[in-house]
Amino acid sequence: MSEKRNPILTLRNMQVHFPVKGKxxxxxxxxxxxxxxxxxxxxxxxGESGCGKTTLGKATLQLIRPTGGEAIFEFADGPQxxxxxxxxxxxxxxxxxQIVFQDPQSSLNPSFTIFQSMSDPLKKFxxxxxxxxxxxxxxxxxxxxMQREYMDRYxxxxxxxxxxxIGIARALLINPRLxxxxxxxxxxxxxxxxxxxxxxxxxKEERGLTYIFISHDLSVIEYISxxxxxxxxxxxxxxxxxxxxxxxxxxxYTKALLSAIPVADIDHHKKRxxxxxxxxxxxxxxxxxxxxxxxxxxxxxCKEKVPEMKTYTIGGREHMVACHFSDEAYRNMEQQ
Amino acid sequence: xxxxxxxxHKKLDKIRRLxxxxxxxxxxxxxxxxxxxxxxxxxxxxLVIFTIIFxxxxxxxxxxxxxxxxxxLTNLMKPPSKxxxxxxxxxxxxxxxxxxxxGRVSILVAGGGALGGALIGVLVGSFAGYRGGWLDKITxxxxxxxxxxxxxxxxxxxxxxMGQSTRNIIIIFVITGWSGxxxxxxxxxxxIREEEYVQALHAFGLNDMLxxxxxMLPNALxxxxxxxxINIAAFILEEASLSFLGLGVPMEVATWGNILNASQDMYTxxxxxxxxxxxxxxxxxxxxxxxxxxxxxxxxxDSSIQG
Numbered sequence: 076m077s078e079k080r081n082p083i084l085t086l087r088n089m090q091v092h093f094p095v096k097g098k099x100x101x102x103x104x105x106x107x108x109x110x111x112x113x114x115x116x117x118x119x120x121x122g123e124s125g126c127g128k129t130t131l132g133k134a135t136l137q138l139i140r141p142t143g144g145e146a147i148f149e150f151a152d153g154p155q156x157x158x159x160x161x162x163x164x165x166x167x168x169x170x171x172x173q174i175v176f177q178d179p180q181s182s183l184n185p186s187f188t189i190f191q192s193m194s195d196p197l198k199k200f201x202x203x204x205x206x207x208x209x210x211x212x213x214x215x216x217x218x219x220x221m222q223r224e225y226m227d228r229y230x231x232x233x234x235x236x237x238x239x240x241i242g243i244a245r246a247l248l249i250n251p252r253l254x255x256x257x258x259x260x261x262x263x264x265x266x267x268x269x270x271x272x273x274x275x276x277x278x279k280e281e282r283g284l285t286y287i288f289i290s291h292d293l294s295v296i297e298y299i300s301x302x303x304x305x306x307x308x309x310x311x312x313x314x315x316x317x318x319x320x321x322x323x324x325x326x327x328y329t330k331a332l333l334s335a336i337p338v339a340d341i342d343h344h345k346k347r348x349x350x351x352x353x354x355x356x357x358x359x360x361x362x363x364x365x366x367x368x369x370x371x372x373x374x375x376x377c378k379e380k381v382p383e384m385k386t387y388t389i390g391g392r393e394h395m396v397a398c399h400f401s402d403e404a405y406r407n408m409e410q411q
Numbered sequence: 412x413x414x415x416x417x418x419x420h421k422k423l424d425k426i427r428r429l430x431x432x433x434x435x436x437x438x439x440x441x442x443x444x445x446x447x448x449x450x451x452x453x454x455x456x457x458l459v460i461f462t463i464i465f466x467x468x469x470x471x472x473x474x475x476x477x478x479x480x481x482x483x484l485t486n487l488m489k490p491p492s493k494x495x496x497x498x499x500x501x502x503x504x505x506x507x508x509x510x511x512x513x514g515r516v517s518i519l520v521a522g523g524g525a526l527g528g529a530l531i532g533v534l535v536g537s538f539a540g541y542r543g544g545w546l547d548k549i550t551x552x553x554x555x556x557x558x559x560x561x562x563x564x565x566x567x568x569x570x571x572x573m574g575q576s577t578r579n580i581i582i583i584f585v586i587t588g589w590s591g592x593x594x595x596x597x598x599x600x601x602x603i604r605e606e607e608y609v610q611a612l613h614a615f616g617l618n619d620m621l622x623x624x625x626x627m628l629p630n631a632l633x634x635x636x637x638x639x640x641i642n643i644a645a646f647i648l649e650e651a652s653l654s655f656l657g658l659g660v661p662m663e664v665a666t667w668g669n670i671l672n673a674s675q676d677m678y679t680x681x682x683x684x685x686x687x688x689x690x691x692x693x694x695x696x697x698x699x700x701x702x703x704x705x706x707x708x709x710x711x712x713d714s715s716i717q718g
Contacts, residue, residue: 165616174614182606187629242611
């Protein structure tokens with residue numbers, strides 16, 4: 076991806092803090108994220124459960140309003156900060172951004188047929204005649220490899236994989252440019268996962284979509300992403316091109332994550348980096364680098380100073396890391 | 412391949428052929444809810460009984476030539492006969508006429524009270540549950556006030572202020588009955604609000620009213636419907652006890668409750684079964700049929716049960 080890249084979405088110091096009832100504490104689910112999503116790419120977002128991936132995805136769409144920072148979307152008529160837009164103005168953004176959800180069981184309204192539940196959004200965005208709406212829904216179902224006739228069926232009549240494809244069709248309903256896939260394949264079994272991932276790739280090519288693909292599954296992320304961002308406790312630890320990250324991770328957290336991917340080879344004896352303990356509470360963040368409580372390379376400085384995000388250029392490609400010892404890692408890499 | 416297997420495969424082929432021709436898909440036309448309800452035998456039985464009693468009460472003048480309030484002192488406490496199908500009561504009023512005309516009032520009071528309360532409860536409860544925040548807090552406290560207030564005191568106050576009448580009884584039932592339904596609707600919406608399809612609708616920025624009442628409410632309705640039918644049944648009996656205390660419908664107006672109350676003495680119970688038995692049976696049948704219908708409607712609105 077060395078050709079000229081246009082950002083479609085830029086997050087600057089994005090924060091989502093939730094007040095805790097009865098206490099003075101705040102849960103910092105997303106705590107200062109800087110991220111650029113380029114047009115036409117798939118950005119993978121990985122991290123442990125509870126690290127704020129989903130919150131970040133929803134905050135991007137303004138389903139949860141961020142409490143701080145900027146979310147700048149490049150509209151056809153210039154960039155605009157989503158956070159400053161009113162609910163009504165956001166309709167413009169909703170046409171450009173949609174979301175695919177995790178749980179195929181709850182992502183479709185059980186008492187409506189597929190067409191009934193897709194009809195109202197279409198109506199809202201200006202498709203008045205019923206024939207036209209039926210045609211759009213039918214075409215979309217065919218696009219996700221399902222029969223048009225299925226639009227008059229109820230969600231209970233479909234399998235998990237089929238429902239997920241319907242969920243994708245719904246996200247495409249008003250031709251968005253950016254789709255947030257929030258654990259879109261996590262609830263499916265492996266063969267169906269592959270089917271849905273291939274469908275996503277096909278749609279991306281045909282429609283020139285951009286994905287933010289949120290998952291905790293490293294293999295899925297490797298398969299689908301162009302670039303990968305690794306999240307830990309509401310902050311991004313490392314961003315790099317997918318193959319670069321999987322080959323040469325620089326952040327100790329990423330290394331630990333990658334070492335946990337099972338390899339189907341008996342003779343393969345990779346050293347596992349075991350992370351001790353649990354993720355600290357986002358209500359009570361560790362000082363300094365927020366990973367220091369579990370990091371194998373933790374030094375005094377890690378406990379005191381928050382590491383800056385540093386950008387390296389490796390083989391002509393950007394590799395961003397937030398670690399005090401990234402320079403060392405970089406030097407090691409150079410020597411090899 | 413054995414004969415049985417062959418037959419099995421033949422059958423499968425036939426189904427597949429039909430499916431490909433789209434015959435099976437087309438057969439499903441018509442409302443799914445209706446076909447579900449029709450296939451529920453208990454619900455249909457309930458509907459039939461309910462309709463019979465309901466229509467009989469409405470068309471009471473066609474079924475009997477007696478008036479429910481006309482006293483006939485030559486026919487006191489007569490057992491059922493050709494002239495008086497259900498017999499006569501202590502002052503010689505025709506019981507069949509009283510049951511029919513009484514049903515009008517009883518059904519009106521119980522149905523009106525339950526449905527009116529349900530309407531308020533569902534509207535307020537679902538929107539409060541959906542929106543949360545201050546609206547939810549205020550309505551919640553309000554419902555607690557109504558729930559903690561003793562009903563009898565409320566009835567006494569209402570009767571003193573507005574006088575004893577059928578309309579007042581309905582108003583009292585609405586006032587005291589809405590909070591239960593409200594809580595149920597609110598609780599259901601609280602959990603449905605977190606479902607992902609609701610989030611998806613938010614991602615399209617749909618109107619709150621549309622999301623709340625069109626997309627979410629149908630999924631919250633099934634337990635509420637059962638509650639409404641239970642309320643109707645309870646109100647019929649409650650109307651009877653209020654009337655007995657002289658606080659409900661005026662004693663001279665025939666209602667199912669008034670008829671029962673008039674037979675509350677040892678002599679009548681032992682010697683004049685026709686005064687209390689027929690009306691008791693009618694009340695039981697009516698309440699039961701409503702419960703069956705409610706159960707059927709619940710099943711049809713419950714999307715996890717396929718039709």
